[in-house]
Amino acid sequence: MTTINPKTFIARLSACRDYFAKIYSVSDLIDQVLFADLAISQKRLPSKLDKLELTDKMLQQIKDLIAEQITSGMSQKEIDAKVHPAQELDWLLTNFRQYLIERYGMYAYISKDWAADLLKYLDGRPALELMAGKGYLTYAVRNLDENYPIIATDNYDWSSRQEELKPVTKVVRMDALAAIDYYSKKGQAIIMSWPPQNSISDWLIVNYLRQQHFYEKGGELILIGEKNGVTGSSQFWKKAETKEIYFLNHNWSNFDIVKDQVFTVS
Known part of the structure; x- marks a missing residue:
């Protein structure tokens, strides 16, 4: 995952939000990004953003969620599919600024x-x-x-x-x-x-x-x-x-x- 596609970025982030809905600290962080994008798309001023990173506590909660879904006998491909949403979310959060640049031409985030x-x-x-x-x-x-x-x-x-x-x-x-x-x-x-x-x-x-x-x-x-x-x-x-x-x-x-x-x- 190296290329930003502004047309699919938010849909991918929303999918992560659904996947991690029960981890409230993670879903709340994703919501900040989704609300910011919605505001900018509607020419409203977005709110201030927290640091867009997964804390150690969030990562542990994500690991626990993934562990619950992995069962014995799963193939590596199936295990990778369970791990993928966490990797996807980390990449999307890291590249939100690049999305803002390519989607809106916004370099400095003005809240x-x-x-x-x-x-x-x-x-x-x-x-x-x-x-x-x-x-x-x-x-x-x-x-x-x-x-x-x-x-x-x-x-x-x-x-x-x-x-x-x-x-x-x-x-x-x-x-x-x-x-x-x-x-x-x-x-x-x-x-x-x-x-x-x-x-x-x-x-x-x-x-x-x-x-x-x-x-x-x-x-x-x-x-x-x-x-x-x-x-x-x-x-x-x-x-x-x-x-x-x-x-x-x-x-x-x-x-x-x-x-x-x-x-x-x-």
């Missing part, structure tokens, strides 16, 4: 809990989102406050890869530096989530903001990403000054092995 925190943190400051992708972050802010002064921009370089996925809110087609020039305001917050690894655009943005005296004018750059991990260029993490924003990390969903966090950058 309603975290969006409410972001709105409080911004505290009325005008905001500009760079590299907005499908616009999930800006959509979340607008969902909570439709009149909030936030603008989403993106150069749409993803459109050739995911043509069928349309933005969930208005995203202005514009290069990041051009967007800074056009929409720059004193005391503004600029938000950048999950910048790509294969580009130094994140470092170019920081350097440009320094040249424009953005920080001296009361501006703040907010970044969502995994430090020295799957997001951002090595130049950025080496040369930019980053500091965790504890208020915005409280409800941030670290649900898999990716340790993405929220930083203020200078």
Whole structure:
């Protein structure tokens, strides 16, 4: 099992939910994922996710359930069939983020809990989102406050890869530096989530903001990403000054092995 099929992913997860229905801790964890998917599919803000992993206690309960179903005289093929649902569930939980990327184009998981925190943190400051992708972050802010002064921009370089996925809110087609020039305001917050690894655009943005005296004018750059991990260029993490924003990390969903966090950058 190595390939994500967005069309069958949820059906497979639902089958696991039925199979492990009597193990409430496991079925509750699966329900979190199913409810999150349902919310996103209906353009509602999903809830914060717990860590999507099977604990030692869950694994023991699963082993006990499987053991009850294995009888003497079973062939190895029959035994493998009993074990398969546990392997399937572990794989599906591990790959939920990849499903979100391929099904919805959602790289950073934006929950309603975290969006409410972001709105409080911004505290009325005008905001500009760079590299907005499908616009999930800006959509979340607008969902909570439709009149909030936030603008989403993106150069749409993803459109050739995911043509069928349309933005969930208005995203202005514009290069990041051009967007800074056009929409720059004193005391503004600029938000950048999950910048790509294969580009130094994140470092170019920081350097440009320094040249424009953005920080001296009361501006703040907010970044969502995994430090020295799957997001951002090595130049950025080496040369930019980053500091965790504890208020915005409280409800941030670290649900898999990716340790993405929220930083203020200078």
